[in-house]
Amino acid sequence: MDTIWQINSYLQNYIDERYLDICGEILSKKLKNHPNLPYRSNGITCNNIFEELVFVTLYESNLFAELQKNISFEIYDLLNNLPQNEVKLLLLKDVDPLGPLEKRGIEFIAAEMLTVINNKLVDYFSDLSDEKYALFTKKVIGDIKDFTFNSSVAGDYNTSNYWEEYCVILQEGYDILYELCYGDIYSHIEFKLEKSSNPDLTILYSGTDEIYVEDYNNPFSPIDISIISEKLYESVKLEASYEDISHCLYSDEDEN
Known part of the structure; x- marks a missing residue:
């Protein structure tokens, strides 16, 4: 046997x-x-x-x-x-x-x-997806920095824009405020992707865990934007988790 x-x-x-x-x-x-x-x-x-x-x-x-x-x-x-x-x-x-x-x-x-x-087609686009996610992540972070921002709501932090506030909230563990940030950022990402071109969406979708080739039908039809949004948000979140926020946590006087 x-x-x-x-x-x-x-x-x-x-x-x-x-x-x-x-x-x-x-x-x-x-x-x-x-x-x-x-x-x-x-x-x-x-x-x-x-x-x-x-x-x-x-x-x-x-x-x-x-x-x-x-x-x-x-x-x-x-x-x-x-x-x-x-x-x-x-x-x-x-x-x-x-x-x-x-x-x-x-x-x-x-x-x-x-x-x-x-499968060869998906593999080809998948090889391009890392660079595409990096590009979109950079653009989204740039957008977040331009979000409306008055002052820190997390505490007495020296944050100058929404991105720095998000980084502080994420790294310092403000769970309730984090959920609010998640809603703002995720909604923006979905809006941005809905206006993106098919080439960009195809490459981004090829880099998700959800895409797979089951048979000879078009693996990119339909493209699930929510799946791309989740992965792109996680990429933005990862960048935020590593952002240096020491200047936000400590005033110049404390550092001296």
């Missing part, structure tokens, strides 16, 4: 590698079949299918399914030129070695390959 599972594990690893290799080959080519893609009529072309997939995801997301359909034509063309033994091997992806053999056709392979391609 163990031997069967070991052999199947080796086989599945090999099959997974073949899927990755074949998908990489497909994505490196130019799209031959591209009907019903209006941006093509406007002269927009890409060096390869992966670049086109990135472009559509960011700027023409309503055409994602249509582009996938055209990519599937490329997959079928490639499969038709593969040796039948290799096609049969690809059909064994995720097969239970002790279960009944499922009856599958090449449409199964095409769907699995589109799923692999979606």
